[in-house]
Amino acid sequence: MNLSVQTRPVALVTGASSGIGACYADRLARRGHDLILLARDEARLRLQAERIAAHSDVAIELLRADLSERGDLDRLIARIGDDATIGLVVNNAGIATTGPLLGADPARIDAMLALNVVAATHVAIAAATAFAARGGGILINIASVFALLPERFNGAYSGGKAHLLNLSQALDQEASPHGVQVQAVLPGATRTEIWQRAGVDVATLPAEMLMDVEALVDAALAGLDQGERVTIPSLPDAAQWDRYVQARLALAPNLSRDTPAARYRVTASAEPQP
Ligand SMILES: NC(=O)c1ccc[n+]([C@@H]2O[C@H](COP(=O)([O-])OP(=O)(O)OC[C@H]3O[C@@H](n4cnc5c(N)ncnc54)[C@H](OP(=O)(O)O)[C@@H]3O)[C@@H](O)[C@H]2O)c1
Numbered sequence: 001m002n003l004s005v006q007t008r009p010v011a012l013v014t015g016a017s018s019g020i021g022a023c024y025a026d027r028l029a030r031r032g033h034d035l036i037l038l039a040r041d042e043a044r045l046r047l048q049a050e051r052i053a054a055h056s057d058v059a060i061e062l063l064r065a066d067l068s069e070r071g072d073l074d075r076l077i078a079r080i081g082d083d084a085t086i087g088l089v090v091n092n093a094g095i096a097t098t099g100p101l102l103g104a105d106p107a108r109i110d111a112m113l114a115l116n117v118v119a120a121t122h123v124a125i126a127a128a129t130a131f132a133a134r135g136g137g138i139l140i141n142i143a144s145v146f147a148l149l150p151e152r153f154n155g156a157y158s159g160g161k162a163h164l165l166n167l168s169q170a171l172d173q174e175a176s177p178h179g180v181q182v183q184a185v186l187p188g189a190t191r192t193e194i195w196q197r198a199g200v201d202v203a204t205l206p207a208e209m210l211m212d213v214e215a216l217v218d219a220a221l222a223g224l225d226q227g228e229r230v231t232i233p234s235l236p237d238a239a240q241w242d243r244y245v246q247a248r249l250a251l252a253p254n255l256s257r258d259t260p261a262a263r264y265r266v267t268a269s270a271e272p273q274p
Contacts, residue, residue: 009085010034010086010088011034011035012035012086012089013035013036013037014076014089014090016037016038017041017044018193020190023213024090024140027221033058033088034061035059035061036060037061037062038062038076038093039065039093040064041064046062067119067123068114068118073122076123077122077126080126081126084130087138088137088139094120094194095111095112095116095194096197097109097154098200101155112156112160116164120164121167124139128171131180132175136178136179136180137181141168142185143161143164143185145186147186148162168183168230181224183230183231184229184230185233186230186233188233190213190216191210220233
């Protein structure tokens with residue numbers, strides 16, 4: 001009889017000091033994963049590690065890093081590539097900017113794109129590349145439902161999340177033949193510090209639109225267990241998403257052709273005179 005326990009791979013969680021990332025760390029520890037927890041605030045990471053140690057006997061490494069800094073990001077990318085014990089990455093660290101784009105502060109937009117787009121992109125590519133080379137692994141990208149709703153939130157935030165969704169779908173197509181599961185999670189409004197950090201009082205959001213972080217993460221992990229590539233925890237009917245994807249793909253044969261559509265054809269009388 002084989003009594004050996006199958007060990008779970010080390011899980012790396014970015015943005016693990018609060019909110020969604022902290023909850024993933026808790027849940028993954030309960031599933032038996034050793035953890036690498038990353039954020040800028042080391043004291044909060046330590047607190048999070050102590051909470052986890054109270055219920056789970058897993059090894060926890062803390063990584064203090066600011067992923068909007070190129071040096072810290074490059075060190076993380078190298079670690080993901082070099083450390084074959086890492087088999088699960090939750091690509092979660094992110095910030096939000098609210099308010100209109102017209103007149104938006106360029107420095108705030110830059111800071112958000114550096115983390116939500118540049119860092120998230122390189123972490124995702126590094127993880128998918130390493131996992132594909134090792135023949136397996138799980139990459140969870142925390143996007144947002146605003147990826148689908150550019151009219152409803154700051155367009156640079158929603159654009160960044162649409163980028164991450166797009167990237168997830170492309171990486172999944174490339175990496176799944178190598179045993180890699182890439183899941184994009186699209187949370188709706190979730191009760192975390194992100195709102196306060198962006199200057200929004202979470203109490204002003206309609207309660208029926210606001211999910212607790214534990215419910216969000218448990219649902220996202222259930223979606224992962226079901227093999228989903230895109231998980232929208234709030235969406236009651238998964239077939240609605242499938243129809244959306246089918247409608248998008250139905251455009252494909254018509255998106256690149258050798259002639260413009262009839263409505264754009266220039267008639268002889270409309271041609272510019274020399
Ligand atoms: N809450 C929502 O309603 C909601 C909805 C959709 C999607 N999301 C996405 O969910 C993800 C997590 O957000 P959250 O709601 O859990 O917010 P949160 O509670 O504010 O957590 C954000 C995490 O990211 C870390 N972080 C921030 N800047 C960082 C940097 N430069 N380098 C490294 N880590 C950094 C923070 O830790 P430190 O400050 O210690 O670095 C913290 O651990 C984000 O990508 C967000 O866009 C959230």
